[in-house]
Amino acid sequence: MVPIEQQQALTRFYAALDGVTEDFVRAFDRARGEFMGAGLEWVEPFGVFTGVERVVQEMIVPHTQFAERLHFTAEHVFPTRGREVCAAGRSGGRLRNGVEFEGRFVHIWEFDGDRAVRMTAYNEEGVMEAAAAERGPMGDGDAHAQA
Numbered sequence: 403m404v405p406i407e408q409q410q411a412l413t414r415f416y417a418a419l420d421g422v423t424e425d426f427v428r429a430f431d432r433a434r435g436e437f438m439g440a441g442l443e444w445v446e447p448f449g450v451f452t453g454v455e456r457v458v459q460e461m462i463v464p465h466t467q468f469a470e471r472l473h474f475t476a477e478h479v480f481p482t483r484g485r486e487v488c489a490a491g492r493s494g495g496r497l498r499n500g501v502e503f504e505g506r507f508v509h510i511w512e513f514d515g516d517r518a519v520r521m522t523a524y525n526e527e528g529v530m531e532a533a534a535a536e537r538g539p540m541g542d543g544d545a546h547a548q549a
Contacts, residue, residue: 404487404513409479411436412487412511412518416476423466430458439517446523468534470496474507487511493525501536505529 411433418429430438434454444451444461451457466472472495479489489511494504505526512520 403484404481405516408437408513408516408518409481409487412489413476413479416474416479416489416491419472419474421471421473422469423463426462426466426472427458430454430462437513437516437518439514439519442518443520444523445520447525468498470498482510485513487513494529497530497533499534499537501533503529503533 414436415429415433418432419426434440438454440454441452442454442457444457446461451461472493474493475491476489477491479487482488487510489507489509491507492504493507494502496502507526508524510522510524511518512522
């Protein structure tokens with residue numbers, strides 16, 4: 403079973419994922435010291451990123467820069483299958499086109515001792531894409547193209 407300290411660190415990590423790019427980078431920096439292994443494998447439906455620095459630079463920074471604000475709220479964090487912890491909740495924010503969105507996520511974190519070695523993301527499909535395609539209050543559309 404994953405130690406309670408790592409489960410608590412994971413809960414703190416999600417609590418810090420609220421704001422702009424710099425807030426997310428700070429959350430990752432803190433998590434690196436608390437529970438993320440340097441060679442963390444981050445698995446998303448669109449690709450796999452290996453290493454915390456690569457996750458931050460190639461996934462987190464680009465995905466947070468097209469938004470005015472993003473957040474992840476882990477409503478449930480619990481151990482499962484011995485070496486794994488499940489974090490489930492809601493993510494959302496406001497895109498630069500002014501459109502707000504919210505969807506659900508489940509993240510499965512695999513630990514080796516006190517370090518996370520893999521995170522597999524399951525996100526509600528199409529939520530951000532629909533918000534990016536919608537015209538906001540200012541009439542601009544497609545936030546992805548502006549990023």
